[in-house]
Amino acid sequence: MDNVQLGQEEWREEQREILAFIQNELGWSYEGYSMASLERQIARVARDLCDGDSLALLRWLQFEPKKRSRLLRDALTVNVTDLFRDPEFYLDLKQQCFGYLSEFPRLKIWIAGCSTGEEAFSLAIMLHEAGLLKRAEILATDLDFACLRQARSGVLSGPFARQEAERYRKSGGQASLLEYFSLSYGLSKLRQELLDHIHFAQHGLRGSAPGEQFHMVLCRNVMIYFGPSLKAKVLQGFYKSLIPRGYLCLGNKESIEFPEGVELRQLSRHRIYQIQR
């Protein structure tokens, strides 16, 4: 074995140790995640915290193991999100799905992997403008407690700037985005009457689905970190959770193969699908 290969092998071994450490501490495993994606994330964290030295990262973990394992787990499951992320998605959602959704007196929507809540806030605003929010309950779930704490507060995790207003406009927004937020001490908080329609809860996608029937499920930019068998299991769970002709919305960058028995029709290039039963 030459030095380069040896280096690669050692690096892999250290990464496996890091993952096993987190697994032991938190009783939570990365089984089913894409190893390539996890390796990239560990390399990123090791670079940020310890000059790229993964052994040093392992030593860092051993000091306050539970707290730091939780921090590292959260860093590995990237939390990037935005208000009206991919605005054309919201535009398509409104044009393709809101008509059918308006036929129901009550609406249940599940956002899986909601991070700090901006996606749920955006959807609540869109539903409000379509006159559908009053009948809607949005269940927004994530694995990450810290994200959920932030999400429940209704306070935006990032700045409220021109880009947000621009994306809202491109999403088909009809008012001024500012109307939906109260601003105080530099923080922007979603208006309470909108926030009241969102229930944030902790849920890991490797477990079973929440056991309710939904009119629409959104899981955007989450499964990019999953390996094929976990993806297939999660997609089957979504499929079972949806009502006849319900909608499944996935992220643009997702590479997805639908497992057998999951029959969906693609409605938009922004990965909006409708159940074929």
Ligand SMILES: C[S@@+](CC[C@H](N)C(=O)[O-])C[C@H]1O[C@@H](n2cnc3c(N)ncnc32)[C@H](O)[C@@H]1O
């Ligand atoms: C990149 S964010 C996407 C947020 C939002 N859906 C969006 O598109 O803006 C991915 C989120 O998925 C969550 N996540 C990763 N693995 C998960 C799992 N197994 N179960 C539930 N959530 C998970 C992460 O904690 C993170 O908040």
